[in-house]
Amino acid sequence: MSKQPRSPMQPIICEEGDLPRFKKNAIVLRLSKTPQVAIHELMALPADTFPREDWEQLFQLLGYPVHNYRSLAYVREETADAADRIAAVFTRSKK
Numbered sequence: 296m297s298k299q300p301r302s303p304m305q306p307i308i309c310e311e312g313d314l315p316r317f318k319k320n321a322i323v324l325r326l327s328k329t330p331q332v333a334i335h336e337l338m339a340l341p342a343d344t345f346p347r348e349d350w351e352q353l354f355q356l357l358g359y360p361v362h363n364y365r366s367l368a369y370v371r372e373e374t375a376d377a378a379d380r381i382a383a384v385f386t387r388s389k390k
Contacts, residue, residue: 315361
């Protein structure tokens with residue numbers, strides 16, 4: 296079986312006066328606000344319902360704050376570490 300390529304890390308942005316967060320995907324954000332697709336219903340599903348990588352990317356596409364990303368049960372430590380390293384560039388530049 297061939298190894299599947301990893302999903303790309305969603306860009307991290309930092310708007311003035313805000314903490315670093317993943318750049319929102321307008322389509323995914325719109326879908327998350329429609330009655331037919333309720334994020335809280337998806338989150339109630341067992342974590343193994345979808346590949347972990349897809350869960351990680353979903354929260355990135357929703358624009359989840361990087362500082363809370365690690366707390367999600369769906370996120371692997373290595374993915375959270377990578378996001379923290381990228382976000383640290385923003386926090387260092389604010390000092």
